[in-house]
Amino acid sequence: MKKQLKKQLDLQFISSIGGGCFGKVFKIVHSNSKQVYALKVFRKNEKINKQEIETMQSFQNHPNIVRFIKDISTQEIQGYLMEFCPFGSLSSLVQKNSKFLEKRKLRLQVMKDIVNGVLAIHERGLVIQDLKMDNILISSDFTAKLCDLGLAQIPDEQENVTFNNDIFYLGLIFAELGFLEFAELCSQKDCQKRPSILEVAEKLKNLDDGL
Known part of the structure; x- marks a missing residue:
């Protein structure tokens, strides 16, 4: 090869x-x-x-x-x-760089980047299905970028392929990055109570960045 x-x-x-x-x-x-x-x-x-x-x-x-x-x-x-994204995956960054988790402004920007990417995919009518920190890469200017979209498809409730599922896994990422209020909101057991990605994006806009 x-x-x-x-x-x-x-x-x-x-x-x-x-x-x-x-x-x-x-x-x-x-x-x-x-x-x-x-x-x-x-x-x-x-x-x-x-x-x-x-x-x-x-x-x-x-x-x-x-x-x-x-x-x-x-x-x-x-x-x-x-x-090529030189900082690797978000999961690797969290594991290897403890200082990243200490920088709230940086964590918040990464989270906004992720939500922005998910929003674009949902607006295209696709469910990601494989949203996790391993599939989020960090570029040279520290922008978070989604990758590995091979499982993305249109919603199919009979197959349990729903936007709500993506929101649940987004909540797990919020938890890993220390935004527990958003984590609880997105990972509610009752999937009908979970916000849409647009609602999450609007709430993030209003979140104080800690400066």
Whole structure:
């Protein structure tokens, strides 16, 4: 695979930076421009792979969704290039950088970024289904960006695919970042009492940033 990508796209592998049940992610560099990218290479599941590529591509200009660069899929490989986020995942940041949790203003901005990304996806009529800190990346300017949208789909109550489910998992992220009032609001057991993502965004706008 490495030789093929080197030959076809002039890309050089630097390191493996992540992976999951659907594929692996590599840090790579373009040989001529020296531009660094992230490359996601899928395991063989054509339906999910195609869906993720199409979904990521449709949001490529949104500031809080990882920017899609190029579909590099061939008969042998399925995957795509995306922007490289040097601070890694939000879960990794929380685990490795205790000072981050001490900075309320920074935590609040990250939370606003996440909500802004979720809002864009919900407004497109899609449920994320895989909203978690592992799937939120932190860019070079410390902007939080959603990634891994391969499971996103239109709501289906019979399959329990609802916007309320995303709100519940958003509440878990609020809890991890220390915003317990929002965590309780979003993670209510009665899903009908959970706010919409638009209501969450409005409440966040009115939250004092601690300055």
